[in-house]
Amino acid sequence: MTQVLHESATVVIVGGGVSGLTAAMLLRSCGIGSVVLERQTRARVEERQRAGLVEHRAVRMFEQWGLGHVLHGFPSNNLLEVRVDGQSRLLTEDLRDIGAAGKSVPQQALVRGLVAAFLADGGDLRFAAADVALHGLDSDKPMVSYTGSDGQAREIECDFVAGCDGDRGISAASIPSDVGTVHRYDYGIHWLTVLAEAPAPRYALMATGERGYAAQFARGPGASRFYLHVADEDTAADWPDERIWAELTHRLHQPDLPTGPVTATEVFPLRSSIREPMSHGRLFLLGDAAHIIPPMGAKGMNLALFDAEVFASAVRDFAAAGDESGLRGYSDTCLARTWRYQEYSNWLADMMHGASGSPVGGGGSFRERIMRARLERLLSSEVAARYYAEMFTGLG
Ligand code: RFL
Numbered sequence: 114m115t116q117v118l119h120e121s122a123t124v125v126i127v128g129g130g131v132s133g134l135t136a137a138m139l140l141r142s143c144g145i146g147s148v149v150l151e152r153q154t155r156a157r158v159e160e161r162q163r164a165g166l167v168e169h170r171a172v173r174m175f176e177q178w179g180l181g182h183v184l185h186g187f188p189s190n191n192l193l194e195v196r197v198d199g200q201s202r203l204l205t206e207d208l209r210d211i212g213a214a215g216k217s218v219p220q221q222a223l224v225r226g227l228v229a230a231f232l233a234d235g236g237d238l239r240f241a242a243a244d245v246a247l248h249g250l251d252s253d254k255p256m257v258s259y260t261g262s263d264g265q266a267r268e269i270e271c272d273f274v275a276g277c278d279g280d281r282g283i284s285a286a287s288i289p290s291d292v293g294t295v296h297r298y299d300y301g302i303h304w305l306t307v308l309a310e311a312p313a314p315r316y317a318l319m320a321t322g323e324r325g326y327a328a329q330f331a332r333g334p335g336a337s338r339f340y341l342h343v344a345d346e347d348t349a350a351d352w353p354d355e356r357i358w359a360e361l362t363h364r365l366h367q368p369d370l371p372t373g374p375v376t377a378t379e380v381f382p383l384r385s386s387i388r389e390p391m392s393h394g395r396l397f398l399l400g401d402a403a404h405i406i407p408p409m410g411a412k413g414m415n416l417a418l419f420d421a422e423v424f425a426s427a428v429r430d431f432a433a434a435g436d437e438s439g440l441r442g443y444s445d446t447c448l449a450r451t452w453r454y455q456e457y458s459n460w461l462a463d464m465m466h467g468a469s470g471s472p473v474g475g476g477g478s479f480r481e482r483i484m485r486a487r488l489e490r491l492l493s494s495e496v497a498a499r500y501y502a503e504m505f506t507g508l509g
Contacts, residue, residue: 117258117266122148122237124428125257126275127160127245128417129238131220132400132417133277134227135363141236142178145432149176149231150242152278159228160238162308162377163289164220164414165332166317169213170507171418178422180310183226190331191506195492196320197468199366202492203316213405213506217313217331220414228326247274247287250394275424277417279401280386287357288393293374298459300383300407301427302466305352307339307361308332311373317411320365320470326363332410336376342466349378383407383462383495387457388412390444397443404451409465410458415507420447457504464488 126133129151137147140354151158167184175181191214193204218295231238242261248256258268276284313331319326326342339361343352355373362370384405391403400417423446427439463473467484476483492495503509 115264116267119268119270119478120148121168121270122146123150123271123432124273124275125150125269126277127247127257128276128278128282128400128402129228129240129477130228130277130400131164131224131414132402132421133275134224134231134238134263135418135421136275136399136424137171137236137238137279138180138183138227138231138234138419140428141180141231141234142180143425143429145425145428147275148271149236149244150257151238151240152242152245155240155353157230158352159221161224161243162219162221162332162338162350164408164411165330165338165413166215166218166411167218167223167418168215168412168415168477168507171255171415172214172216174418183223184216184218184467185221187216187218188215188331190317191215192316193505194316194318194323195488196318196324197262197488197492199320201385203506204492205498207360208295213508215506217333219332219336220332223414244350244414245278245283247276247283247396250287250396251275253395255395262348273428276310276396276402276413277400277421277482278397279470282402282407284396285388285398285402287396288388292393293390296385298385300385300462301345302383302462302471302473303345303347303380304383304408305341305347305349305357305378305380306408307341307352307357308377309339309373310335310373311335311376313337316474317367321465322364322366323470324360324364325471326465327361329361329365335373337373342469342471345382349380352378352380353371355509357489384457385450387447387455391420391447392444396442399424404455406451406458407462408454409450409462410454410504412454412458416451416454418445418452419507423447437472453504453509466490489501 124147245259328340386405399420430436472480
């Protein structure tokens with residue numbers, strides 16, 4: 114039988130995505146070591162295209178922790194163009210005093226930057242880690258076992274485990290099923306998402322009208338992510354490139370929409386899921402492992418970044434002075450922001466789909482008119498726009 118190698122670390126981080134890598138970097142910046150175990154290869158992790166917007170709160174977080182260089186060079190983004198039946202309006206344009214810009218950062222570019230910075234700083238990041246399993250979460254010294262890329266079985270004893278491995282990962286699955294609650298919500302809405310080598314729009318763009326919801330967001334200067342509300346039974350095969358461009362041109366009311374090669378398409382349901390509490394013994398769940406939020410408000414990656422900061426601060430305070438308050442409050446602090454962002458995404462989804470005659474949860478023409486009125490108020494009232502701006506920037 115092969116011998117198991119035993120090691121120890123302060124924190125074992127399961128998952129080398131946005132939340133795991135950020136937590137590792139923040140911990141490292143205050144002198145706390147961690148081992149990051151990532152199931153995929155480095156190449157796979159660095160190519161995964163998903164989110165694209167880092168809110169102002171998170172930009173400020175990187176700067177405050179001395180890691181502003183990770184976001185260096187990415188363009189600012191704080192305006193949203195909304196097209197209602199083809200009529201274009203810029204949201205928060207009149208709120209000059211807010212002045213708090215987020216950044217357009219393709220998720221894989223952020224991940225690439227974090228991987229490079231962590232490794233350059235001597236961080237311990239292990240790719241292609243298989244069979245990760247968590248043990249003794251209720252004890253003071255939990256243990257994480259895995260098989261390395263060299264086939265060697267290893268066990269790492271630690272003080273804390275950060276579960277950063279997404280909603281299908283092993284971390285959330287290691288919590289006994291009778292512990293806590295998982296709040297789930299299915300919007301009954303499906304989106305087709307399209308990645309294309311088409312020039313980025315000037316501003317983030319959402320459109321609503323009689324043909325349904327559509328949106329376009331930058332993914333770097335030469336690429337865009339588009340969204341289209343589609344029939345629940347549709348699959349990506351129902352949407353060949355010609356149909357995608359024809360429908361986008363209609364819904365965005367933009368006959369001269371610049372197109373380009375389509376690189377990926379996928380149909381997915383809008384859904385939410387929130388695990389409460391977000392910790393169990395010495396295991397702390399971060400990012401998608403704890404909560405899923407539809408991409409409507411561009412908050413999934415930002416919540417992952419928030420959780421990473423709350424976790425790193427809590428471990429830092431414990432390590433420095435034995436102060437456990439941050440660890441005890443971790444779940445409540447993160448859940449409070451999660452629920453605010455879930456409400457924001459829900460509000461936005463209701464409004465944008467409802468105004469196009471597809472009210473979330475039904476409601477017919479009455480609901481459509483209510484959502485039109487809500488959208489009109491948002492686009493004409495400074496007070497309403499301030500709520501949006503607070504949530505968009507993450508300062509609310
Ligand atoms: P990640 O980024 O999925 O990373 C999890 C990592 O864990 C690894 N892993 C394991 N490692 C070891 N052992 C195991 N057993 C493991 N199981 C899994 C995985 O390989 C992976 O590397 O989760 P994290 O860090 O929680 O970050 C969450 C964000 O990635 C996610 O919320 C966003 O991508 C959501 N999202 C968006 N968020 C935004 O803030 N703004 C957006 O504009 C935005 N657009 C999107 C999105 C998600 C989308 N999808 C996936 C539907 C657009 C789309 C299309």
